[in-house]
């Protein structure tokens with residue numbers, strides 16, 4: 001039996017060492033929790049393409065997906081898996097246009113200050129480690 005997974009890509013956008021976090025406005029069970037902005041990979045897209053599209057739609061910025069973090073994290077939704085990419089900001093200032101009602105830049109050492117969605121926690125811990133090792 002073929003088992004297909006729906007991949008969700010989340011983007012780790014940095015400004016110096018600060019990490020961008022986005023607060024979801026919907027659906028009600030996720031509203032108020034924080035995530036790495038992104039969304040579902042559509043058929044025919046690569047993860048990098050999906051991330052660049054989602055960041056354009058949700059935040060109004062042009063980005064380049066740089067590299068995928070090792071690992072994949074199960075979401076609360078059956079069959080859904082989170083992949084995380086670092087993304088370089090090419091142009092624009094992120095604004096919460098769709099799906100989010102607040103954005104926050106988290107300073108180095110403060111990445112865990114917000115109430116991340118469960119699936120994001122290990123990814124954010126990894127980002128904190130990587131950023132300590134190779135500040136951007």
Ligand SMILES: Nc1nc2c([nH]c(=O)n2[C@H]2C[C@H](O)[C@@H](COP(=O)(O)OP(=O)(O)OP(=O)(O)O)O2)c(=O)[nH]1
Nearest residue numbers: 008009010035036037038039040075082117119120
């Ligand atoms: N974008 C994003 N979604 C996440 C993260 N962590 C996590 O559990 N999720 C969940 C929330 C949603 O149930 C699902 C992503 O759906 P979405 O609604 O953001 O994706 P989308 O923009 O493609 O959705 P749609 O409105 O087109 O249906 O994954 C994360 O870091 N980023």
